[in-house]
Amino acid sequence: MSTVDDLPEAERLEFLQGTLEVLILKCLQMGANHAYGISQLLEQQSGNEFTVDNGSLYPALQRLLQRSWIAAEWKTSPNGRRARYYKLTPAGKKQLAVATSKWQRFALAMGRILAPEA
């Protein structure tokens, strides 16, 4: 998974199929961003639990592009660097809403079963 950081092997969380894409969509909901920004955002927002492997991130971005859930555009960053910015499309917004509700139901159900005996 991640190649750099300080989390020991055993404690890294693996991404399930399709979860990375939902997270990317959620990131982009907060505003258009480039690949580096998305990976930083994911690391920070998850409290450093998730570290994103670029070998997964970039293909995920391509897949989202192919499904037309995000759109890409070359823009200049606040620092003056040229970078490729991604933003949500209306279809992407819809998909995010669907996926979010699904995940919430999933997490709730998992939590109920895995909860310690009351």
Add this chain to the structure above:
Amino acid sequence: MWSELFSRLTAVLRRRRPAIHQELDEEIQAHIDLRADDNIASGMSPDEARLEARRHFGNRLLVREQTRESWSFPSFESVLQDLRYGLRSIFRKPAFALAVILTIALGIGANTAIFSVVYAVLLRPLPYPAGERLLVLGESAGKAEGISVTWINFQHWRTENHTFEDMAGYTRADLTMTGQGEAQITHAAQVTAAFFPLTGARTQLGRVFTEDDDRVGAAGTVVLTHEFWNRVFHADPRALEATLMLNGQPYQVIGVLAPAHRVLVSKADYYLALGRTAAKTRDRGAHGSMRVLARMKPGITRAAAQANLDEILKRLALSDPGTEASHRASSEFLTESITGDVQRTLVILMGAAGLLLLIACANVASLLLVRSASRAREMAIRVAIGAGRLRVTRQILTENLTLSALGGVAGIALAVLCLQVLRSLAPSNLPRLAEVELDLPVLGFAAAATLLTGLLAGLAPVLAASKVDVSTALKDGAAGSGQGIGGQRMRSAIVVCEVAITLVLAFASGLLLRSLITAQSADPGFDSRGLLALELQLPSSAYPSIDHTRQFYARLEEDVRRIPGVTAAALVVCPPGAGDCGDWWYSPLDRPAPARNDVPLTLFTSVDPGYFQTMGIRLLAGREFTGQDRKGSSGVTILSDNVARRWWPTAQAALGQRIKFGGPYQEGGVLEVVGVVADVSQNGLDGDRDPQMYFPFAQETSRAAVVMMRTRGDAAALVPAVRQVVAAIDRNLPIQSLAPIEKQLGATLARRKFSTLLLSTFALLAIFLAALGIYGVLNYWVSLRHRELAVRMALGASRMRVTRWAGSYVLRLAAAGVLLGALGSWGASSWLAHMVYGVSSRSLVMLLAAVVVVILVSALAASLPVWRATRVDITSNLREA
């Protein structure tokens, strides 16, 4: 996800991928730069910042690869890659590729050509709606199966059954047509109204019969066939208003059929309504020559349908007993009645073609094995670099399949050629021959055969290669995959199989050749040299009475005898070679009357006085017919020897005996036996000698007859003179046929010649391929052992010794192959039993002959490599490589 697939496809087709890859590289660079900026901002030096950024990003190349994959079709593209690589290596060795492609083309071509015949004749559904449910119905009386159906029985069957959708009766008749130019004999098919819907016949003009047209008392109507309409009316649509005069009766043309393949009633010019005449009968036992076409309901079996008809007949036997009481139904699928006797022959031919393909496969496998041996090193290197074994195997298989596909395409081209040849050589009486073509099912078969060949042959090197150890293969000068024990054993097995298959084919074709030769020189029972046959059919309009007919023929024979070159002439109604013109029951009166089921049958015909002498048929007892045997005098008959011997100990003892024609239960007169003659084969040179009863032409006259003329010298040269004689007596009389009888007899062997030719061709090709195979394998075996040979010869082995050593290897293989092949031939002999003539299909002599041929061929094929083995250059081979 479909939109993903669609985007990928679009990107490939619009060639946007290079741009996408370029953009990706830029994006990755930007990513790293952004991180570097952040690092600088948090205090690192520019160099440190960039280093950290690059390290944090991860393996750039790997990310690039993984991202690029999301725009590709990985499995498909790797197959394409295999294909490209395969084609390149094929073209690097064109001679090898050509050998493989040609061998496969030979096997596939032969099989495709034969299969197209098999498909058209046997497998393709008949061009009738629900053709597979169509039955031909007849009656059976005792031992006689498939005799005609009486009208009243047919009516009961039609209305009282519960297993058929519908039925129609059909029969044929020859009528004289007048009023359209000269009077001519035309051929009619008389059918009931349901015939057209049952056969799915469509009209081009007008309509077909309705039940109203089919009744007694209805006006005469006729439906023309397309060919007849073209020929007589020149495709004029006003034919619908015309009236045809047939046998002096008027018939209104009400329709013209669309052109179609007519299989059921061949030679029919037009259709008449059968019910108009047939329905007049009140006698349930009155047999004409009608048969019934019937379509079963879906899901009914033939046995159930026939049982249903039998029930009806049994009921009728109680309510309307008589001569019909013991008759039952007989039924046969229409497909079988058309193609029945040809089926087994075609299946055998198909089997032979399949065997040829196996040999071709074996040769190709052998070639591929040798080739893979020389590429073992290349494969080992690829495995060592990192290609999985599966990938390497897949690449080999792809390459072999490509070769096979190329061979298959060449094979189809060859098949087209072969079909041209086949169609011109095939006997014209092969049913449905006109439908033979290279259509979709046949092409599908070719594709499947090609795939099978490619897999079979291509798996050999793969299987051999899987035993290779990579490290040994990489060592210098080491033996490769094909050189190891596995490869050698496989090649030996291939040779053994080839020899076995070749033996079976040689045995089969030997049997057929022998049969053909025997059949061609078979004694037909008469002297066929210089016999000229003139076939006539007198129209009833010009010859209304028996006397007219007799006078005409008497005058004709006189005039013909006067032609210089003609030494004798005599009439016969059903000449030898014409097949079955009619059979009837009989019973000798000096025995107790036989039971209904046991009345014997015989063929019958009428002949002139002097006929047997003209034909050269031996008179065994008694006399020929004379002028005294004429209408009004007592009925006489001459028997063939097999009839006489059946009932009486010698031919002589048959003279004077009396026979009731028709047997005790059918109509016919009492006849006295005045002569016995030798048997004659009625069905052609290789046919059986059927029982035959002869009547004097004067007592049983027929308007259709054949004048046989014995000529001195060339029979064909007298044809114009005979024509003139006929024209001098009656200018308008058409001649049905006029040709030396030898030609017609030869034609009866057409089918036998055809299958013999095909099977022999396969055997020859098989011998050729097997010889090539043996040569190749032995050559390779010797070349592998150059070193060993050199050592042996340096140590003192003589040339003789080397020859014996190499020869014993071939001999062992050939012996194993012969053993296997002999077993196979023995097994195949039961299949061939029905095709042989004059020789037993279990002939040991023939088997031995085939074995000798195969061993000779093997020895010949092995001779060159063995000779080369003795010529090995000792010094150059003993030097270190």
